[in-house]
Amino acid sequence: MIDTFALVLTHALLALTAWRLIRRADLDHDAGAERPRPAWGRRTDA
Amino acid sequence: MHDLFFVGFLLGLIGLGFRRPFLFVLGYVYVDIVSPQRLSYYLLNSVPISLIFFVLAVGGWLAVDNKSGLRLSFRQVLLLLLLAWCGITTMTADFPAAALAKWDWVWKALVFAIFLPVTLRTRLRIEGLLLFMTLSASSIIIVGGIKTLASGGGYGSLDLGLDDNSGLYEGSIISTVAIAVIPTILFLARHGTVFRPDKRVALFTAALVFACLLIPIGTEARTGLICIGLLAVLMLRDMKRRALYMTGVALVVAIAVPLLPQSYVQRMHTIEGYQADQSASTRLAVWQWTWDYVQDHPFGGGFNAYLQNHLTIRLAGAPGGGLAPANDVAHDQARAYHSAYFEMLGEQGFLGFGIWALLHLAGLVRMEMLRRRFRRTTDPDEAWIAPLATALQNGHLIYLVGALFVGIAFQPFVYMLVAAEIGLDSYIRRIRPRQTPAPMGFVQAAQA
Numbered sequence: 001m002i003d004t005f006a007l008v009l010t011h012a013l014l015a016l017t018a019w020r021l022i023r024r025a026d027l028d029h030d031a032g033a034e035r036p037r038p039a040w041g042r043r044t045d046a
Numbered sequence: 047m048h049d050l051f052f053v054g055f056l057l058g059l060i061g062l063g064f065r066r067p068f069l070f071v072l073g074y075v076y077v078d079i080v081s082p083q084r085l086s087y088y089l090l091n092s093v094p095i096s097l098i099f100f101v102l103a104v105g106g107w108l109a110v111d112n113k114s115g116l117r118l119s120f121r122q123v124l125l126l127l128l129l130a131w132c133g134i135t136t137m138t139a140d141f142p143a144a145a146l147a148k149w150d151w152v153w154k155a156l157v158f159a160i161f162l163p164v165t166l167r168t169r170l171r172i173e174g175l176l177l178f179m180t181l182s183a184s185s186i187i188i189v190g191g192i193k194t195l196a197s198g199g200g201y202g203s204l205d206l207g208l209d210d211n212s213g214l215y216e217g218s219i220i221s222t223v224a225i226a227v228i229p230t231i232l233f234l235a236r237h238g239t240v241f242r243p244d245k246r247v248a249l250f251t252a253a254l255v256f257a258c259l260l261i262p263i264g265t266e267a268r269t270g271l272i273c274i275g276l277l278a279v280l281m282l283r284d285m286k287r288r289a290l291y292m293t294g295v296a297l298v299v300a301i302a303v304p305l306l307p308q309s310y311v312q313r314m315h316t317i318e319g320y321q322a323d324q325s326a327s328t329r330l331a332v333w334q335w336t337w338d339y340v341q342d343h344p345f346g347g348g349f350n351a352y353l354q355n356h357l358t359i360r361l362a363g364a365p366g367g368g369l370a371p372a373n374d375v376a377h378d379q380a381r382a383y384h385s386a387y388f389e390m391l392g393e394q395g396f397l398g399f400g401i402w403a404l405l406h407l408a409g410l411v412r413m414e415m416l417r418r419r420f421r422r423t424t425d426p427d428e429a430w431i432a433p434l435a436t437a438l439q440n441g442h443l444i445y446l447v448g449a450l451f452v453g454i455a456f457q458p459f460v461y462m463l464v465a466a467e468i469g470l471d472s473y474i475r476r477i478r479p480r481q482t483p484a485p486m487g488f489v490q491a492a493q494a
Binding site for chain 2: 002003005007008009010011013014015016017018019020021022024026027028029030
């Protein structure tokens with residue numbers, strides 16, 4: 001009984017996690033996370 | 047019904063994996079932790095589902111995943127070296143058959159730990175991995191927690207749903223892991239984006255953390271109590287209201303202690319009188335044997351080299367009439383290491399121990415660097431980084447202390463935590479490269 005309750009609860013949450021993950025575009029590509037290096041880090045006055 | 051449930055779940059995961067191949071990676075994590083094939087009665091126990099998910103995960107990554115900017119980190123190189131070294135010691139092992147049996151699962155854990163970080167390319171993937179790890183471990187922890195509440199548990203007698211003492215289903219191992227995973231659970235509750243913080247998340251988190259804390263009580267593993275103590279101290283580091291936190295901890299202890307089962311209190315008392323306790327004295331004897339052994343065999347004896355030990359254990363006698371008569375002597379043989387540190391020394395020698403220790407030390411240092419770099423960030427996009435680095439580091443420290451008393455040098459769950467650390471580190475390097483310092487005076491000139 002306890003074993004079944006824990007298995008069903010955790011597997012339902014795992015399934016919900018998987019379902020929510022596949023519906024998000026940022027699973028495979030972070031939108032806008034990569035930032036260009038700041039301009040002052042480069043020498044432009046040479 | 048039971049078996050159909052697992053088959054349905056696994057088929058569902060595979061189906062979703064064909065839409066997003068990262069789900070295959072998470073499927074492997076789930077199979078490795080929960081071992082549904084061992085919980086199954088007839089349908090799954092003859093199918094190599096772990097292998098199937100591994101092949102799908104690697105195949106999916108090779109076929110469609112973005113691999114730009116991919117490079118091996120220092121710790122992945124260390125894992126490769128450790129893998130190669132364990133392979134060599136297995137070929138020259140003192141007990142070839144026994145060594146091969148352990149190598150059979152160790153190499154998989156190491157290879158997966160090397161592979162996993164390269165798939166962790168986005169923040170959501172790191173979060174997804176941590177969710178799958180904690181929820182999978184929860185399937186064991188919730189069972190243990192409820193049974194402890196219902197019956198009080200007992201050393202070696204808490205039934206976690208699978209009676210073969212392997213993987214996370216062993217009492218001392220789950221006690222350490224259940225506490226080591228608490229910082230990650232708290233991180234997910236505060237900074238999660240799959241399950242955003244709300245009342246339901248808070249309720250589940252509170253119940254799950256409570257179940258985690260019950261595991262060392264249910265299994266009566268003394269290591270777990272030490273881990274809980276360390277967790278309480280580590281959480282103090284980033285606590286804003288320290289006085290309130292310490293008062294809360296004191297209050298919880300005051301309320302909890304009278305409610306603890308009598309057998310648990312008695313067993314915890316043996317931490318003080320450890321010299322009179324045969325289990326603890328045997329450990330000391332094994333550690334002494336291992337230290338002597340490695341002096342003669344500096345390259346280690348390969349996996350399961352402990353099988354050759356013969357021990358004479360002197361029990362000092364507990365002060366005030368304890369557990370054993372004074373100066374009693376016991377004999378034992380083929381005792382396991384009961385410590386990951388001595389496990390590494392005895393099996394992999396000084397070199398293997400050195401690689402292993404460096405791997406863990408480097409992880410702690412890197413997490414500390416991330417913690418400090420992003421602790422005071424004001425950018426909301428970066429607000430999750432320092433808390434995650436802290437959570438992983440706290441879990442790592444708890445593991446390393448628990449590992450003093452439990453032979454879990456190659457526990458796959460821990461290598462997934464290590465891989466999550468490497469993944470986080472590589473991810474930050476990619477999206478937030480350290481700015482090269484501007485030449486003197488240039489910043490002012492640029493601003494002018």
